[in-house]
Amino acid sequence: MKDSVSPDKLRQLYYEMLRIRRVQLKIESLYHLDDMKTPIHMYIGQEAIAAGVCAHLGKEDYISSNHRGHGHYLAKGGSLKRLVAELYCRETGCSKGRGGSMHLVDTSVGHMGSSSIVGGGIPIGTGLSLSIQMKGQGRVSVVFFGDGAAEEGVLYESVNFAILKQLPVIYIYENNQYAVCSQISARQRGEIIFHQTNPADMFVKVVDGNSVLDVYQAAGMAVERARAGDGPSFIECKTYRLRGHAGAGSDVHLGYRPSEEISLWEARCPVADFRKRLLQNGDMTAGDDEFMEKEIADEIDEAFLFAQTSPLPKGEEVEKYLFRG
Ligand SMILES: Cc1ncc(C[n+]2csc(CCOP(=O)(O)OP(=O)(O)O)c2C)c(N)n1
Numbered sequence: 001m002k003d004s005v006s007p008d009k010l011r012q013l014y015y016e017m018l019r020i021r022r023v024q025l026k027i028e029s030l031y032h033l034d035d036m037k038t039p040i041h042m043y044i045g046q047e048a049i050a051a052g053v054c055a056h057l058g059k060e061d062y063i064s065s066n067h068r069g070h071g072h073y074l075a076k077g078g079s080l081k082r083l084v085a086e087l088y089c090r091e092t093g094c095s096k097g098r099g100g101s102m103h104l105v106d107t108s109v110g111h112m113g114s115s116s117i118v119g120g121g122i123p124i125g126t127g128l129s130l131s132i133q134m135k136g137q138g139r140v141s142v143v144f145f146g147d148g149a150a151e152e153g154v155l156y157e158s159v160n161f162a163i164l165k166q167l168p169v170i171y172i173y174e175n176n177q178y179a180v181c182s183q184i185s186a187r188q189r190g191e192i193i194f195h196q197t198n199p200a201d202m203f204v205k206v207v208d209g210n211s212v213l214d215v216y217q218a219a220g221m222a223v224e225r226a227r228a229g230d231g232p233s234f235i236e237c238k239t240y241r242l243r244g245h246a247g248a249g250s251d252v253h254l255g256y257r258p259s260e261e262i263s264l265w266e267a268r269c270p271v272a273d274f275r276k277r278l279l280q281n282g283d284m285t286a287g288d289d290e291f292m293e294k295e296i297a298d299e300i301d302e303a304f305l306f307a308q309t310s311p312l313p314k315g316e317e318v319e320k321y322l323f324r325g
């Protein structure tokens, strides 16, 4: 399949990753000004996963996301302007400025919400796939979650139910090896249990999460199966977050991971690697690359201006979207 991906698609995958990366670098560069009144969790280093998976999805398909969700939101077709406005807590934000970075949502493009409760999106995405199946819609529901979330009991309840009902759900396990400051080997004995699942019950695959083509290929198989009614999939994407758990910049001073480890993964940057590959193989010219950089930079400037000049929510509307039981 790698060979059968057209140059247009290769460039699209690159563009998506590059756009996610550039937006985050911009967020990072302005975060210290404290105008974005929201915690942030950077997706830098994991872009290949959102880009590779969402390339198979349409607006009618669903995703549910987590606290590290900027990439999921953008790759699924969420508006960049409304993302940035959300970080600035403006009325024009995708969650009307009430959610911040960890609570992005845009149901018009099938982004059904991100949850700051670790593992919270897993049952939501599973429930969405049940609704798809009951309505016979042929859509797919994708859940993005991390290795910390994989240790929540709700994953096991959800996967069990998905297998039982053969639901059109795809679990994207973004194993970046850390939950806050805790390395995975301190929390898990070995491989996650789903790798032993009967293939007839669930399609399970482990991929290099820093290779957009590997992710794209595995996600393509999973989406095809889900649309054909062949049940759930579980894809482990092995990756690494290049920034601290939360906030902007490096966290190497905290001392929970060696700087050599970070450097090793920096050298395997999914965006830079793919760029090099496309240029070497003649699938992209230096001119194409420059054009993309310029287009993305302009879009980002426009989005930040839009956000910074948008109104804040009105004080008297503070209770407007509160749920009262
Ligand atoms: C139920 C719950 N427990 C703990 C937390 C605090 N917390 C926020 S993010 C996080 C780590 C999540 O790790 P992982 O799922 O691997 O995602 P990553 O941050 O690596 O992307 C924790 C423990 C939380 N938000 N919700």
Ligand SMILES: [Mg+2]
Residues within 6 Å of the ligand: 146, 147, 148, 174, 175, 176, 177, 178, 179, 180
């Ligand atoms: Mg993690």
